[in-house]
Amino acid sequence: MRTYGQYCGIAKTLDTVGDRWTLLIVRELLALGPCRHTDLRNGLPGIASNLLVDRLRELEEAGLIHREAAPPPVATTLFSLTERGRALEPVLRELSRWGIPLLREPAGSETFRTHWLDMPARALTDHRPDQPAIALQLHADGNEDLVIEVKDGAVHTHAGRVDHPTASLTGPPHLLAATLLGDLDLSEAVQQGLRLSGEREAVLRILPR
Secondary structure, three states: OOOOOOOOHHHHHHHHHOOOOHHHHHHHHHHHOOEOHHHHHHHOOOOOHHHHHHHHHHHHHOOOEEEEEOOOOOOOEEEEEOHHHHOOHHHHHHHHHHOHHHHOOOOOOOOOOHHHHHHHHHOOOOOOOOOOOEEEEEEEOOOOEEEEEEEOOEEEEEEOOOOOOOEEEEEOHHHHHHHHOOOOOHHHHHHOOOEEEEOHHHHHOOOOO
16 A cells, blocks of 8 residues: 555545545445445446456455445345545545535536435425425436435435435536535526426525525
8 A cells, every 4th residue: 555654634634535436435435325336436436447447345344344245135235334434435425515616617528326415415404494304306417316314403415216205306417516505596507507396495494694
């Protein structure tokens, strides 16, 4: 393993998670939970299969992930974050927040997965915890969906769909990201092409103010 050789917390952290793709693997496992190798490949377009194997091994040796054999009918290896690995969530959340200005332009030819909005969604706050539970459906054009569930003041996310969402937001990735990150007012986002259906107030309940 390459090392900076410095007795410094930042340097030693980068020794462990600073290699290319490493933090993005952690991002996938935070957003999706236990994943198969093929799940990770789908969420990491561009990574070589052998490099993913190497990174998973390094993360396992560092105590950040563990692997287990899933029982039938899955019958494959699942990779999950350990408690030490999950402790990287605040780090990724701050990186996501720091990157807000870098998302202001449309993605163009860059790849996108809707569950990559999981990290900014986790940072949302329920401004009306006294209100009934709600479920918001996010859909980026041509991608899978992400659900934001809000109940008793807590915000949870998961990939997939719900049958009867309280509200839905559909549109290009840059508008969804800017809205969730508080960089674009909901009304302005709608004017620019974001499609809102359902209860507008439910969406406003969790957006940054």
